[in-house]
Amino acid sequence: MKRRTARETAFQVLFQMDMNDIQPQEAVENVLGEPLENAFLASLINGVLEHKDAIDAKIADHLENWSFDRLASVEKTALRIAVYELLYHTDVPQGVVINEAIEISNLFGDEKSGKFVNGVLSRIIKN
Template identity: 60%
Template sequence: MNRHAAREKALQILFQLDMNDKHPEQAIKDYLESLEIDPYLQVLVEGVSEHKNTIDDTIANHLENWTIDRIASVERTILRIAVYELSWQDDVPQNAAINEAVELAHKYGDDKSGKFVNGVLANIIV
């Protein structure tokens, strides 16, 4: 599985974790069923879950005229993945993390999601 696919699957798993109270490792196993667990997928899901409060604080501190609770769940999950990569994954270039987040927002969000995600992440990396 390449990193793009790992991010996409991480988005789906983390979105589900937001809705129910499962352990990240169990959520990965449930989602993938018989497929082999990808190491980067596991890093993303467990890392975002472990640092969720810090990540949410970072996002909240860089929002303009918004609160984190008003962000749609899909966009919030995409931002969490990107902020995790920007903050804890030294081998992921900033541009790659942002571009991947915007691409996921275009695919899973609404017409304005990509621009919103890009704007929030631009505020964070400044």
Template identity: 55%
Template structure:
């Protein structure tokens, strides 16, 4: 599975986890039958580091609270920030670009611009 697809499936699995009392494995199972270590790493990482990720995001958001963000943007940001803070194999520019592309698929033009503005603060 390509990483873009894994990130898109991670977004969907994290939506499952936000809306239902299920395990990480069940959430991933709802979106794919394929086993993928990167997908599992991202979903588990976002869940396990959610407090730290949210605290980091809160510091970067200007005039916004995390709870006010639409679910797409909030979840895409959490995935990207997990990768930026807790994984070293993917360059920051790639993580940011992937997040923007996912926003274009699941969100709209405004969401990709907003996410870009927030994530660019991590690249500085």
């Protein structure tokens, strides 16, 4: 599985968990139809879940005129994955992380999702 596909799949799993309050294994099986076997995908899902409080705090600290509770699930999920990669997968270039987050936001969100995610991530990497 390519990393782009892994990011999209991680997005779907984490989004489903956020929306339906289900366990990771159930969400993975709903999305993939099989057990999780890809190491990068597993690291994204498990890493976001393990560091969720720190990731959410980082996002909240960089929102301008917006509260974390008001974030739509699409943007919140895309930001969580990207911030996890920025903080804990330092082998991936920041530009790649941001570009992937924008693309995923545009794919699953509306026409403003990518711009919003780009703005938040830009503020995060500047600090």
